[in-house]
Amino acid sequence: AQSVTQLGSHVSVSEGALVLLRCNYSSSVPPYLFWYVQYPNQGLQLLLKYTSAATLVKGINGFEAEFKKSETSFHLTKPSAHMSDAAEYFCAVSAARTGGYQKVTFGTGTKLQVIP
Amino acid sequence: NAGVTQTPKFRVLKTGQSMTLLCAQDMNHEYMYWYRQDPGMGLRLIHYSVGEGTTAKGEVPDGYNVSRLKKQNFLLGLESAAPSQTSVYFCASTGGRGAIDNEQFFGPGTRLTVL
Numbered sequence: 537a538q539s540v541t542q543l544g545s546h547v548s549v550s551e552g553a554l555v556l557l558r559c560n561y562s563s564s565v566p567p568y569l570f571w572y573v574q575y576p577n578q579g580l581q582l583l584l585k586y587t588s589a590a591t592l593v594k595g596i597n598g599f600e601a602e603f604k605k606s607e608t609s610f611h612l613t614k615p616s617a618h619m620s621d622a623a624e625y626f627c628a629v630s631a632a633r634t635g636g637y638q639k640v641t642f643g644t645g646t647k648l649q650v651i652p
Numbered sequence: 653n654a655g656v657t658q659t660p661k662f663r664v665l666k667t668g669q670s671m672t673l674l675c676a677q678d679m680n681h682e683y684m685y686w687y688r689q690d691p692g693m694g695l696r697l698i699h700y701s702v703g704e705g706t707t708a709k710g711e712v713p714d715g716y717n718v719s720r721l722k723k724q725n726f727l728l729g730l731e732s733a734a735p736s737q738t739s740v741y742f743c744a745s746t747g748g749r750g751a752i753d754n755e756q757f758f759g760p761g762t763r764l765t766v767l
Contacts, residue, residue: 572758637700
């Protein structure tokens with residue numbers, strides 16, 4: 537079984553402040569972890585993914601995430617928020633290939649508001 | 653390269669009406685998925701396809717049917733729409749033989765309201 541929990545459905549930060557979006561996962565096998573971003577009225581697009589090559593993963597737009605096995609966490613961070621970062625962010629886990637397909641479980645999402 | 657496209661973008665149905673949502677991808681991907689997105693629930697898998705001519709049920713398949721007659725197209729049908737099917741529907745595709753570390757490419761979504 538696999539699952540992800542995103543703490544905080546809404547997060548507000550000031551422009552230029554640190555962005556921290558939390559994600560904890562549960563998996564019975566070594567997981568592959570993803571962060572996707574959804575801008576208003578658009579589909580999801582990949583920010584970054586963890587595939588066991590390195591615990592600190594860098595993504596697009598200055599975002600990065602650190603895989604911590606002991607804490608079962610994969611939190612997303614960005615040192616300085618920009619207005620264009622306002623969006624909804626989804627953590628996802630893929631740890632099984634069931635029925636011949638990639639089973640991905642998405643979190644419930646965190647909406648990031650950036651205050652000027 | 654258009655990626656993944658979805659038709660229509662918006663639709664309003666009355667209870668009991670039927671409709672088909674079309675998804676098309678130009679990346680030659682084998683795997684395609686239909687998800688629904690509801691507030692506070694993330695994305696839930698409705699149906700998926702691992703190749704042309706094949707389909708299978710996901711987590712929430714009831715009330716929906718799908719077809720994959722051509723590799724590039726994945727259709728989602730609602731035979732008799734219900735208000736509980738009001739949602740935003742996303743199509744996604746992935747290549748690389750469905751490996752578990754693959755990125756999924758998403759369409760822009762279809763916003764469906766059932767009155």
